[in-house]
Amino acid sequence: MCEANAYMIDGNREExxxxxxxxxxxxEGGFRLVNLFGEQKFVRGTIHSLSLVDHKVYFKKAAGx
Amino acid sequence: MCEANAYMIDGNREExxxxxxxxxxxxEGGFRLVNLFGEQKFVRGTIHSLSLVDHKVYFKKAAGx
Numbered sequence: 637m638c639e640a641n642a643y644m645i646d647g648n649r650e651e652x653x654x655x656x657x658x659x660x661x662x663x664e665g666g667f668r669l670v671n672l673f674g675e676q677k678f679v680r681g682t683i684h685s686l687s688l689v690d691h692k693v694y695f696k697k698a699a700g701x
Numbered sequence: 702m703c704e705a706n707a708y709m710i711d712g713n714r715e716e717x718x719x720x721x722x723x724x725x726x727x728x729e730g731g732f733r734l735v736n737l738f739g740e741q742k743f744v745r746g747t748i749h750s751l752s753l754v755d756h757k758v759y760f761k762k763a764a765g766x
Contacts, residue, residue, distance in 0.1 A: 638703040638705070638753050638754055638756055639753055639754060640703070640753055657751075657753065658752070658753050658754045659750070659751060659752050659753070659754075660750055660751040660752075660753075661750050662749060662750055667750075672754070682747070682748075683747075683748040683751075684727060685724070685725055685726050685727055685732075686722075686724060686725040686748075686751075686758065687723070687724050687725075688703050688704055688705055688722065688723050688724070688725075688753075688758075689703055689704060689723045689724075689737070691703055693751065693753075
């Protein structure tokens with residue numbers, strides 16, 4: 637399976653938001669994450685970068701939030 | 702391997718930008734894509750959504766561009 641873990645970049649730190657993320661869909665002010673287990677989480681911010689072979693999706697907070 | 706294909710959303714169409722994408726890194730005005738074969742491509746726009754189990758990364762053009 638090609639799921640990934642989602643992280644929020646906070647300065648030099650990476651905070652794990654959610655594991656085994658499948659879909660990431662835009663919503664007002666951020667993104668709705670859904671993982672392989674059907675769990676959902678809303679993330680405020682934007683998608684910063686991807687490293688898919690490492691199974692990583694990075695988010696960052698929107699400017700000013 | 703957990704690479705994905707990158708698509709640009711253009712209205713109702715999805716245009717394939719690059720196959721077998723590994724990393725997506727922010728650059729001025731867009732993102733630099735690198736695939737498993739070491740090929741690189743610059744995409745002007747933002748990351749719209751992800752569907753990782755389907756191996757798909759969607760971009761859309763930035764507003765006004």
